[in-house]
Amino acid sequence: MKKLLSAIFTIASTTCALAQEASTPLEFSGSVDTYYKYDFAKQPGNIKTSFATDHNSVSLGMIDLVLKKKTGKASFVGELSFGPRGQSQSLPSADNTYSETTNSFHIQNLYVNYDFTEQFSMTAGYMGTFVGYEVISPVGNFNYSTSYLFTSGPFQNAGIKATYKFSDKVSLMAGLFNDWNVYSATRGVSAVGGQLMVSPVEGWTAYLNVLSGAGGYGYGTIEDLTTTYQITEKFKLGLNAANYDTNDDGGGYAGVALYPQVAVASAVTLGLRGEYFKTKDVGAVAGTKYTAVTLTANIKSGGLTFIPEVRLDHNNDKPFLNKTGLTAPNAGQFSLAAVYAF
Amino acid sequence: MKLFVLSFLLLFTSKIFAQQKEFPLDDRGKYIYYEMVEGQKVSSDSLLKKATSFVDLKYKKTFKSKTVSNAVLKAEGKSILDKSVLVANRPIGEISYHFQFEVKEGKYRFWLTDFLFIPYQRDRYGNYVASTTIGTPLETSPGKLNSGEWKAIISSAYEKSETIAKDFKEFLAKKTEPVSKKAPPRVVSTDKW
Numbered sequence: 001m002k003k004l005l006s007a008i009f010t011i012a013s014t015t016c017a018l019a020q021e022a023s024t025p026l027e028f029s030g031s032v033d034t035y036y037k038y039d040f041a042k043q044p045g046n047i048k049t050s051f052a053t054d055h056n057s058v059s060l061g062m063i064d065l066v067l068k069k070k071t072g073k074a075s076f077v078g079e080l081s082f083g084p085r086g087q088s089q090s091l092p093s094a095d096n097t098y099s100e101t102t103n104s105f106h107i108q109n110l111y112v113n114y115d116f117t118e119q120f121s122m123t124a125g126y127m128g129t130f131v132g133y134e135v136i137s138p139v140g141n142f143n144y145s146t147s148y149l150f151t152s153g154p155f156q157n158a159g160i161k162a163t164y165k166f167s168d169k170v171s172l173m174a175g176l177f178n179d180w181n182v183y184s185a186t187r188g189v190s191a192v193g194g195q196l197m198v199s200p201v202e203g204w205t206a207y208l209n210v211l212s213g214a215g216g217y218g219y220g221t222i223e224d225l226t227t228t229y230q231i232t233e234k235f236k237l238g239l240n241a242a243n244y245d246t247n248d249d250g251g252g253y254a255g256v257a258l259y260p261q262v263a264v265a266s267a268v269t270l271g272l273r274g275e276y277f278k279t280k281d282v283g284a285v286a287g288t289k290y291t292a293v294t295l296t297a298n299i300k301s302g303g304l305t306f307i308p309e310v311r312l313d314h315n316n317d318k319p320f321l322n323k324t325g326l327t328a329p330n331a332g333q334f335s336l337a338a339v340y341a342f
Numbered sequence: 343m344k345l346f347v348l349s350f351l352l353l354f355t356s357k358i359f360a361q362q363k364e365f366p367l368d369d370r371g372k373y374i375y376y377e378m379v380e381g382q383k384v385s386s387d388s389l390l391k392k393a394t395s396f397v398d399l400k401y402k403k404t405f406k407s408k409t410v411s412n413a414v415l416k417a418e419g420k421s422i423l424d425k426s427v428l429v430a431n432r433p434i435g436e437i438s439y440h441f442q443f444e445v446k447e448g449k450y451r452f453w454l455t456d457f458l459f460i461p462y463q464r465d466r467y468g469n470y471v472a473s474t475t476i477g478t479p480l481e482t483s484p485g486k487l488n489s490g491e492w493k494a495i496i497s498s499a500y501e502k503s504e505t506i507a508k509d510f511k512e513f514l515a516k517k518t519e520p521v522s523k524k525a526p527p528r529v530v531s532t533d534k535w
Contacts, residue, residue, distance in 0.1 A: 025430065025431045026429060026430045027430065027431060027470075028427070029464060068468060108468075111467075128465075130466075140463070203474075203475040230474050230475050233476045236474070265485065266483070266484050267485050267487040
């Protein structure tokens with residue numbers, strides 16, 4: 001009893017001490033998204049990148065809820081998502097069927113952070129990946145459909161990382177991670193990763209990323225460059241280039257995507273995504289090459305963004321289907337998405 | 343039920359009032375928050391020192407650079423604008439501005455102007471970060487689609503300016519010279535009764 005009282009007193013004292021530190025209000029935000037997509041060959045899932053899979057259907061993306069709180073130097077972020085985009089299409093144990101036993105988690109981000117100094121911080125938990133240009137949340141992307149680079153790379157990394165900010169222009173992150181996209185490691189804490197951020201001039205930020213260890217295709221190393229440059233008030237250019245090699249001829253991929261965007265009116269921005277992507281040979285099985293062009297508009301009204309989009313993909317190896325169900329080298333689709341962020 | 347309706351109406355009314363706050367324009371056609379304070383009994387030098395301390399210490403995180411010359415203080419500031427719903431809130435963006443303080447015997451004036459807004463967006467880790475590095479002047483017409491949201495941003499920027507102005511005037515009205523050092527911890531002696 002004495003021990004219990006002592007423990008309660010200790011907890012109460014700690015809480016009181018923490019309460020006296022600077023505390024931000026609880027931050028609550030999120031988004032919802034829905035879409036209509038029409039595949040020109042009337043083939044659902046013809047273009048096999050992530051999300052927006054349905055054809056000729058008004059379908060759901062996800063509802064995303066984010067909580068954040070900072071007390072003194074400690075903070076946490078918890079992000080839950082519900083819906084196809086936020087569950088079976090992006091989370092672990094996904095088999096495109098909902099199951100309470102194999103796919104009942106909804107967590108996109110769940111981590112704690114501690115700022116030891118203004119320059120040095122450490123973060124542990126389950127985090128959106130530091131690799132790549134595009135993200136799962138539609139709020140974080142300009143295009144509604146996703147690139148092959150995004151689909152092939154990691155979505156999330158669970159682990160522990162340390163970040164040192166040398167200045168506003170340079171920072172370095174290093175961490176130890178589980179294998180890709182899992183809440184708990186299946187092969188132990190088996191990957192090391194790092195990120196160098198440089199901002200050479202105002203408006204230009206570049207991230208050089210490396211992640212080596214257990215991943216989606218076995219053990220391998222991914223090198224990634226993600227950069228954006230706000231060249232003028234109206235024109236922004238983004239670039240993502242990545243190379244992934246796995247051990248023992250287990251495959252991998254390489255590709256580059258360019259993202260020019262121009263604001264044509266105060267509420268309207270047009271953007272193009274041009275992508276070249278190739279998968280690598282797996283043993284005797286040859287890899288294949290894709291090119292894809294996506295023209296997207298973002299029309300904003302308050303928290304709502306309408307995203308009309310046309311996408312054309314090409315591959316000489318004919319991985320797509322035409323209207324008659326025969327293999328084809330080209331595929332195209334139109335989609336209209338509505339994303340509301342709050 | 344009546345209480346609920348009344349609370350709702352009060353909240354709604356507050357919201358409307360909050361949205362009515364808007365800056366006047368200066369002679370360049372830019373939004374300005376301007377105040378002049380007369381009846382000062384302390385010297386101009388002392389007021390200028392206090393104003394410098396305000397920028398350097400009290401609002402250290404807000405003001406990034408400053409220049410002081412000939413009884414004029416100029417500084418560049420930045421504040422985060424939040425959107426609150428009940429107990430929760432989230433940042434919607436940041437405003438940067440130019441702050442200027444001028445002093446003469448017995449009076450001083452100050453103003454904030456050249457407001458630029460940078461919207462925030464959520465990043466991959468669930469944190470809000472600046473979506474661009476180039477700010478939009480608050481005087482810019484946002485178009486019909488975003489006029490409501492823009493009015494709320496202007497109103498929020500005005501409230502921030504009011505808060506800074508209130509803190510600034512209070513700081514300058516203090517009798518003692520501002521001291522940067524932390525107050526010494528309170529010591530209780532048990533030797534004497």
